[in-house]
Each structure stands twice: as structure tokens, then as C-alpha cells.
Amino acid sequence: MNAIVLAGRRLALLNRARIYTCGITPYDVTHLGHAATFVWVDTLARVLRRCLRVEPVVCRNVTDxxxxxDSAAMRAGTRSDDFxxxxxxLFEGDMSALHVNRPDHEPWAHRYIGPVIRLAEALLESGAAYERSGxxxxxxxxxxxxxxxDRATALRLAAEFGGRPGDTDKDDPFDVALWQATEHDHxxxxxPWGQGRPGWHAECVAMALSVLGVGVDVHAGGADLRFPHHAYHAAIAETFTGVVPHTRAWFHVGAVTFGGAKMAKSTGNLVLIADLLAKHPAATVRMMILDRPWxxxxDYRPELLDAATDRVRLLHxxxxxxxxxxxTAVDEVRSLLAADLDVPAALAVADEAGGDAARLLIAVLGLA
Incomplete structure (x- = not known):
């Protein structure tokens, strides 16, 4: 039976695997932390296709x-859609340069306003939602x-990610907006409840259900999205469809830090993909990302690129x-990659065996 292990969970598959990836909010340039998630998802798709003969169906949304x-566009003095x-x-250029294959589906949030409204209407009808002040x-x-x-952590993360736990219109701090009433400059x-816009979690639910159906095999995104975004996505989708679980396996890619801090524009510690690719081949950047548990x-350090350069050379x-x-090295490489994407172990086997095993790993890791 075809199966892949992700985070210790064995996921049996037939001939297709539906992968929903939380994509970009297109308001800034692509940094290494963003890219790591998309390189790993691309590699997962390659492993499924080349090692398990399972066709990945990848949906990567755009939260536009x-x-x-809106705030970034206003600062730039331009319309949100143009910005x-x-x-x-720019993002697509970076992904192409990194050998990240285009997803099969790339829905934009602004095209799913109608499905979000229908989602909210259905949850209102079932009693799983309520309307207040639009x-x-x-x-x-x-x-x-x-x-x-835990509650304290959840409150902190809800506030950090715009969940507004202090909103006095809510029955509970952990209720979230499926549809948000009009606010200035948005x-x-x-x-049916007046002018407004979709809530963040509802956008992803509407896109995932519309494109991939009532459930997904793998839901991917950065580890920082585990709560609140992925938790609410699953809860809303399961409540709407009655299908549990909505997600068979989670693919929460580890965060990339620089100087021990999360990459963020506010801290000035961004490592831009365009800057890395101006000095290093895509294979080197991908190897730096992939030669570790996903x-x-x-923590990014420039010397990691030197080590990755050597690893690529040895593999070639x-x-x-x-x-x-x-x-049996080819089969061993396939088995190791199917066992939680164990790239370091697969590299060790391919380096020693050479030949077809090494050539397979070059293709699966996107190093050619």
C-alpha cells in the first residue's frame, strides 16, 4: 500500500493526494522564512510523484x-489590487528561480467572496455562528x-494575529469573524449583513472547500500558522461539512530565524530570496533549506550556504x-523520503551508492 509518514502519522494514499498550502499575503518581498515552506511543499509533491507514484494536486492560495x-497599499499610495x-x-519570479513548481490551483481570495457569504449563511442557519452589528x-x-x-497562549496568539479577543460584540473572546463589517480604508x-469583507480563516475554508472538496490529505503552512489559523480553518470546515477530520495530515514547516529572532520587517532581519539567488545557485539555497528535519x-547563518554548496557538489x-x-539504494532512498521526508539519511545513502540513487535524489530535491 502506498503511504507516506508525516510528523509520525502514516498517511495511506491511492492515486492522488490533495495538498492545500497556505500561500502568501502579497504585501511585501519574499524572504527565506516564506520560501522554506514553499520549497518543502514542492519537495513533498516531488516525493509523492517520484517515490510513491501518487499524483499531488496542490492548491496554494493568495490572500489578497x-x-x-490594505495598509501597505495605502502607504504606497496605490490601490490594493494593483499593489x-x-x-x-515578484513572488512568482522568486519561486520560479528556486525551482518551485507552480501549483495546480492558485485561488485568489477576492474571487471567493460569494462562497464566504454562503459559508457564513450556512453556519448562521445551523447556530454555529451569530451576527452582530454587521x-x-x-x-x-x-x-x-x-x-x-492553553488559554493564556491562545489569547496572546489571537491578539497577535488580528483575532480581536477583546471585541465586545463577541459572545466569547475566541469567536472569530467569518464576515467583518465595513471599516474605514479597507x-x-x-x-446580507451590509458592506464588509471576509474573515481570514473563512477565506481559506471557502477556497479549500471550493477547489479540493470537503477534505484534504495534507494541509501545509508555516509552524506559526498552527494556531490560530489552521485550528480555526479545521473547526470551521468540519462544522460546515460534518466531515471529520477535515485534514488527514498537517505539514507545519519549522520557522526560520536570523540572529535568534523570527524574520520580520519590523526587526530588520529579513533574508531576501532575491538577494540569496543573486549570489548562489538555486540548488545551494534549496539544499540549505532541505538538509534537515522539515x-x-x-537559525540562518551565511556559512550554511557554504556547507550546502559542498553537499550539492558531493551529490552531483x-x-x-x-x-x-x-x-537496492534507489529503493532505500525512496523509503527514507517516504518516512517523514528524511533528506539527511537519503543524502547519506545516495552519496555512498552514487549512480541512479544520487540522480533520483537530485530530481526529487529539485537540484537539477
């Missing part, structure tokens, strides 16, 4: 309806506990060797 995007389109163009709230009091997050659309956080040298005529 967002408060942060988002330009930032998305905003429709999802009842989320139990979401932190379901996600295994994009708005008509709805779920562990790590191994690929140039003929390799043994009777070798």
Missing part, C-alpha cells in the same frame, strides 16, 4: 483580501482546547559515478 495588504498584483509577480462570528470557544493550546463588498526551526559527483549494477 487582508488588513495588512497585490505587483507583489505576486459582523458574522463563528462560535470558537472550544477551538483552543481542541488545538491543545476593501468592502455587499452582503518540522524543526532553524556521486551521480556521475556509475553505481553498482545490482543495488
Amino acid at each position: 483580501v487582508d488588513d495588512v495588504l 497585490a498584483a505587483f507583489q505576486e509577480f 459582523t458574522v462570528y463563528f462560535r470558537g470557544a472550544d477551538v483552543p482546547a481542541r488545538a491543545g493550546v 476593501q468592502t463588498w455587499p452582503s 518540522h524543526e526551526s532553524w 559527483e556521486a551521480a556521475a559515478r556509475p553505481g553498482p549494477s545490482e543495488s
Whole structure:
């Protein structure tokens, strides 16, 4: 039986794997922390195709309806849609240069206003949501506990990610907006409750359900999205569809820090992909990202690129060797990659065996 292990969970598959990836909010340039997630998802898709003969169906959304995007566009003195389109163009250029394959589906949030409204209407009808002052709230009091997050941490993260736990219109601090009433200087659309815009979590639910159906095999994104975003996505989708679990396996990619701090424009510690690729081949940058456990956080240091350069060279040298005529190394590489994407172990086998095993790993890691 075809199966892949992700974070210790065995995921049996037939001939397709539906992967939903939380994509970009197109308001700024792409840094290494963003890219690491998308390189790992690209590698997961390659492993499924080349090692398990399972066809990945990848949906990576674009969150082009967002408060942060609106604010960035206002600072730039331009329309939100024009600003988002330009930032998305830069992002796609970075992904192409990194050998990240285009997703099969790339929905934009602004095209799913209607599905978000229908989602909110259905949850209102079932009693899982309520409307107040033009905003429709999802009842989320139990979401932190379901996600295994204590109350104090959940309150902090909810505030950090714009969940407004102090909103006095809410019945509970952990209720979240499916539809947000109009606010000054933000994009708005008509709805049964007045002018407004979709809530962040509702956007992703509407896009995932519309494109991939009632459930997904793998839901991918940065580890920082585990709560609140992924927790609410699952809760809202499961409440709407009645299908549990909505997500069969989570792929929470470890964060990339620099100087011990999370990469952020406010701290000035961004490592831009365009800058890295101006000095290093894409294979070197990908190897730096991939030669480690996918779920562990790590701190960027420039010398890691030198080590990655050497690893790429050694792997290509191994690929140039003929390799043994009777070798199980290719099967071993496939098995290691299917076992939680164990790239370091697969590299060790490919380096020693050379030949077809090394050539397979070069293709799966996107180093060619």
C-alpha cells in the first residue's frame, strides 16, 4: 500500500493526494522564512510523484483580501489590487528561480467572496455562528482546547494575529469573524449583513472547500500558522461539512530565524530570496533549506550556504559515478523520503551508492 509518514502519522494514499498550502499575503518581498515552506511543499509533491507514484494536486492560495495588504497599499499610495498584483509577480519570479513548481490551483481570495457569504449563511442557519452589528462570528470557544493550546497562549496568539479577543460584540473572546463589517480604508463588498469583507480563516475554508472538496490529505503552512489559523480553518470546515477530520495530515514547516529572532520587517532581519539567488545557485539555497528535519526551526547563518554548496557538489559527483549494477539504494532512498521526508539519511545513502540513487535524489530535491 502506498503511504507516506508525516510528523509520525502514516498517511495511506491511492492515486492522488490533495495538498492545500497556505500561500502568501502579497504585501511585501519574499524572504527565506516564506520560501522554506514553499520549497518543502514542492519537495513533498516531488516525493509523492517520484517515490510513491501518487499524483499531488496542490492548491496554494493568495490572500489578497487582508488588513495588512490594505495598509501597505495605502502607504504606497496605490490601490490594493494593483499593489497585490505587483507583489505576486515578484513572488512568482522568486519561486520560479528556486525551482518551485507552480501549483495546480492558485485561488485568489477576492474571487471567493460569494462562497464566504454562503459559508457564513450556512453556519448562521445551523447556530454555529451569530451576527452582530454587521459582523458574522463563528462560535470558537472550544477551538483552543481542541488545538491543545492553553488559554493564556491562545489569547496572546489571537491578539497577535488580528483575532480581536477583546471585541465586545463577541459572545466569547475566541469567536472569530467569518464576515467583518465595513471599516474605514479597507476593501468592502455587499452582503446580507451590509458592506464588509471576509474573515481570514473563512477565506481559506471557502477556497479549500471550493477547489479540493470537503477534505484534504495534507494541509501545509508555516509552524506559526498552527494556531490560530489552521485550528480555526479545521473547526470551521468540519462544522460546515460534518466531515471529520477535515485534514488527514498537517505539514507545519519549522520557522526560520536570523540572529535568534523570527524574520520580520519590523526587526530588520529579513533574508531576501532575491538577494540569496543573486549570489548562489538555486540548488545551494534549496539544499540549505532541505538538509534537515522539515518540522524543526532553524537559525540562518551565511556559512550554511557554504556547507550546502559542498553537499550539492558531493551529490552531483556521486551521480556521475556509475553505481553498482545490482543495488537496492534507489529503493532505500525512496523509503527514507517516504518516512517523514528524511533528506539527511537519503543524502547519506545516495552519496555512498552514487549512480541512479544520487540522480533520483537530485530530481526529487529539485537540484537539477
